[in-house]
Amino acid sequence: MRLHRNLVFAVVDTLNLVFNEGKYADKELANTLKRDKRWGSRDRSFIAETVYDIVRWKRLYAAIAEVKEPYSRPNLFRLFAVWATLKGIALPDWKQLEDTPTRRIKGKFDELSQIRVYRESIPDWLDQVAVQEMGEEKWSKEIASLNKTAPVxxxxxxxxxxxxxxxxxxxxxxxxxxxxxxxxxxxxxxxxxxxxxxxxxxxxxxxxQDASSQLVAPFLQVEPGMRVVDTCAGAGGKSLHLAALMENKGQIIALDIYGNKLKELKRRAKRAGAHNIETRTIENNKVIKKLHQKADRVLIDAPCSGLGVLSRNPDTKWKLQPEFLDEIKSVQREILNNYSKIVKSGGKLVYATCSILPSENQQQVEFFLNSEAGKDFTLEDQKIILSYESGYDGFYMARLIKK
Incomplete structure (x- = not known):
């Protein structure tokens, strides 16, 4: 494989934004790929796959290259050189890539691959939390699976x-x-x-939409003619699925605190021919209060750490911080507490996350059921989906029924 200078430079420019400026890999890649209209699909694939690869294996590659953050431009080229060497790609004699110690790279790779935090390229704190919550064996299998490129x-x-x-x-x-x-x-x-x-x-x-995510809407057990509230709808992937399951009959109220995401949902709903979705921005508590005890079904696709979708968002590993994990858990409790009030008697609620940590999943449901707000609910069913077992995203869903 021959390396083209403009493509390699595009990779390095994007990595600089992701690693040194804290930008999101998917958004920056989208911008990078608009840079040159002459790039064909193979060129674009090279840029996207290389960026994601280096983001995914950042800790391992940085240890092999002996570089530390923030990465200078020469050090970003060193990360690229490590990637190319491990892929068996011959390095051209460019100034930026000279003196690459090819043999040492392979030796260090073999040595560091014995240690999980390097082999799977994860922060120490995340490794410790996951081992504590999931156990050594399960976590080892799961993170290895989440480091594979996600299928489309x-x-x-x-x-x-x-x-x-x-x-x-x-x-x-x-x-x-x-x-x-x-x-x-x-x-x-x-x-x-x-x-x-x-x-x-x-x-x-x-x-x-990932296969695991496609299990959430059917799990809510909707029927045509029902009134359904999707409380954290975002851009509406699950609302659209619900509309199809309900054959466009009944009403879906899609709520979110971000109005711009709901605008995107409207656009998608129009294209999909989903006519039974109404969007409402949560500007204050009144929006929720108006819906108290009015819905047959409520979906809480809760904000979470996103650890179940690392295969498609590898930069989450580096952006996530221990304090965010604590914050998001209290947000999840609050959301369950407030939004569960929308369910009417005999109605059902599904709490779902794209996380693999029990503290964001089973433990949150347990906490809710033992609280004042959850006293009228019982757990009907739950699904724990792990990537190494399914081959798709890690997900969790629990269905609760209100007496």
Whole structure:
């Protein structure tokens, strides 16, 4: 493989923004990929995959390269040189890459790979928390799985098409996808590609949504004609799925504290042909109070550490701090406390997170059930989805029923 200077420089520029300026990898990559219209899909793939790889293995590569943060530009090139050497890519004789100790890199890699925090490239504190909560063996398996590149999974929009016809349409656009057992609406791509350019996407035939995330809406057990409240709707991936399960009948109220996310949901709902979604920004407590005891079903897709989705957001490992974990747990308790009041008698509530830590999941549900706010609820069912068992994101969901 021959390295092209402008592509390598694009990688280094993006890493500088992610590592030294605390920017989000996905957003910065999107900006970088707009830089040169002449780049083909292979060039873009090289930039994206290399950036994500170096972000994912930052701790390991930095230890091998013997560099510390903040990374100077020469040190970012050293990280790149480590990546290329371990991939077996011959380094060109550029000034930025001279004196790369190829042999030493491989030796240090073998040595450091014996130690989990380097092998899996994670901060010490996170390793300690996860071992404490999950146990050594389970955590080792889980973090190894979360360090693999996430597959691209689509959710068929059943309001417009079925999975078989969608697969055929994608095949006509030279995209191969296969169905997954036990995930009725899911198609996984055989090769990564930009599906947002397809006619099928423009027609609203699918959304990109991980297979584990696709289990949440059916878990809520909605039926056409119900009144459903999605309390932390964001850009609405699960609201759209609920609309399809409800066949556009009944009402979905999508709430969020961020109005701009709900604007995006409106745009997506229009494309998907989901007509039963109404958005409301949570500007104050009155918005929630008006809905007290009014909903048949309530979904709390709670804000969380995001540790279950590290395979698609590897920079979360470096942005997450122990104090954030404490803060988010108190936010989760507050949300459960407040939003559970929306459920009417006989109604159901699903609490879900994309975290793998019991302290954000089972323990939060337990705490709620033992509190004043949770005294009328009982746990009906829960699912703990680990990446190493499913091959997809780590997720948790609990369904509670109100007496």
């Amino acid at each position: 999974v689509l959710r068929t929009n059943k309001l417009k098409i079925d999975s078989k016809n969608l697969r055929d349409l994608l095949f006509q656009e030279e995209i191969e996808a296969r169905s997954i057992q036990n995930y009725p609406d899911a198609l996984v791509l055989e090769e990564r590609t930009n599906v947002f350019k397809t006619q099928a996407f423009k027609n609203g035939f699918f959304e990109v």
